[in-house]
Amino acid sequence: MGKANAKKGRSLWWVVHSWIGLKLSIFLTFILATGTLAVFAHEIDWLVTxxxxxxxxxxxxxxxxxxxxxxxxxxxxxxxxxxxxxxxxxxxxxxxxxxxxxxxxxxxxxxxxxxxxxxxxxxNVHRFLRQVHRHLMLPTKIGIPLVSSLALLLTVSLISGIVTYKKWWRGFFRAPRAGDTRRLTGDLHRLIGVWSLWFVALIALTGVWYLVETLGGSAPVPEMPRTAANAPPVGARLDSLVALARRSDQQLDIREIRFTQEHGVIFLGQSSAWLVRDRANGVAVDPVTQRVIARLDGRDLTIHQRISEMADPLHFGTFGGLWTKVIWFLFGAALTAMAVTGTMIYATRLAKAAPIDESGWQLAWRGMGIWAYIGIALIFVALALTPGAIGGAS
CATH class of the missing domain: 3.10.450 (Nuclear Transport Factor 2; Chain: A,)
Structure with a gap:
């Protein structure tokens, strides 16, 4: 009786896994592919600019x-x-x-x-990939929850994949079997899946966090003192402010300077805190009085704020420079391939069992139902909105 219940449970999980992988395959593949390319968006811009x-x-x-x-x-x-x-x-x-x-x-x-x-x-390319992956060029209140909700389905897909793949831990070094398309794609899907477990979990967790943020759970942003508006300092005037900021935080590696009209000149970058965005560490200077008016230290963040600042570096793999971006790109490509091979498995299975002369891809398309049209419609809407969206304000 126990074995029967376990088999029935795995069968149910397999239905859930297959439903997510098939019904949402077009939309999921698009989001995964654009996210993967976004890892090297700056490098692509470098090539074309x-x-x-x-x-x-x-x-x-x-x-x-x-x-x-x-x-x-x-x-x-x-x-x-x-x-x-x-x-x-x-x-x-x-x-x-x-x-x-x-x-x-x-x-x-x-x-x-x-x-x-x-x-x-x-x-530019970075702007396009960032916005199409993050919110499909739609208003952020609509687009971010729509895209981030895929993280919940990715989590369910991860769990269902582990449950349905019996003794999955043995699959790390199980070579794909050739000779049959269905068997080969199935083996590849499982092989990529077990090696990508950590990555799927990471992307799912950070995606869920983005959903939490857009639904009202974002971390509080530190308040900056106000200063009088002033023309942005350049030349020797700016260099004196840079020296002042570095004396205030000797560990600060300045990566960005913001010339604001309300909060002076803000120097941001990496300092003693690890795995945070540049904005977590900084020194704000009043260019008129030449005094430090605020300090930001990533080590002083609350747990809530630290999670917020960790999300982007972990999601896109930017925390370790070029090498971590290469790893994230490869696993992102693998995750995209999993979305494709999942559909291939379904298509070849249907083609083999179909009593009529119809290709597996035709049957798979039919199996997607209305979700195929919804996925394609969302992609076309994003592309149609692109000219206006990436030309708008930051």
């Missing part, structure tokens, strides 16, 4: 003040908003400047010579 490419040098880099001065000379009518350090040595520094209306403009500067290498509009 010549102004982002520089040649690494051995001499010291130019100062932040020199970079900011070069930006203001290249865009004298615009207001400097943000200045970013290069992502890697072969990347240019990037600045965002505002013309008062519409989206910011990007200005790229060689970090060694402080020469502007080019200017670019707001829309």
């Amino acid at each position: 010549p102004a982002m490419r520089v040649s690494p040098r051995t001499e010291p880099v130019a100062s932040w003040g020199a970079l900011a001065y070069a930006v203001t000379r290249a865009a004298p009518e615009a207001r400097l908003q943000t200045l970013y350090a290069p992502i890697d040595p072969w990347f240019a520094a990037e600045a965002w400047v505002s013309h008062g209306k519409g989206a910011p403009e990007r200005v790229y500067v060689d970090p060694w010579t402080a020469e502007v290498t080019g200017q670019h509009g707001w829309a």
Whole structure:
């Protein structure tokens, strides 16, 4: 009786696993694929945008003040908003400047010579992949819950996959069997699945957290003291503020400078706290009085705030630089392949059992029912909204 109940339970879990994998395969594959590409979105932009490419040098880099001065000379009518350090040595520094209306403009500067290498509009590959993966170009109150809800289904799929794969821990080194398409795809699906268990769990957990945040559970953001509006400091004035920020936090590796009209100049980056976004560590300076008005230390975060700051680095694998991004990309590609092979398994099974002369893919499409049209419709809506969405404000 116990064995019968266990078999019945596994059968039920298999139905759930198959339903998620088939009905939502188109939409799930799209979200997984765009998320995987988003890991290397900056690198893709680097490939297609010549102004982002520089040649690494051995001499010291130019100062932040020199970079900011070069930006203001290249865009004298615009207001400097943000200045970013290069992502890697072969990347240019990037600045965002505002013309008062519409989206910011990007200005790229060689970090060694402080020469502007080019200017670019707001829309780019990173912007497209970020927004289409995060909320399908829809209003965030609609799009983020819609996409993040897939994390719940991914969690159920993870559990059901473990339950239905008997003695799954033996599958890590079980080579796929050739000779039969259905058997081969099934073996590949299980092999990728067991090696990706940790990754699926990680993506599911961070996805659930994004859902919690958008439903009202976001962590409180630290408040900054207000200062009088002032023109963004550049050149030697900015360099003196950089020195002040570094004296305030000697461990701070400045990765971003925000020139705000209400809270002074804010220096953000990585410091003593590990596995947090750059915004978790920072020093705010009043450019008029040249005094530190606020300190941000990732070690002082509450548990709630720490979870919030950890989510992005863990979801996209950016916390360890290029090497962790490579790992995240490979496992993201594997997860996308699992969504495809799951549909292939269903298609080949149907084709083998079908009494009529109809391909397995036709039968699989029919099996998806209305969910296939919903998935395709969401993708087309996202693509249709792209021109306006990625050209809008940040």
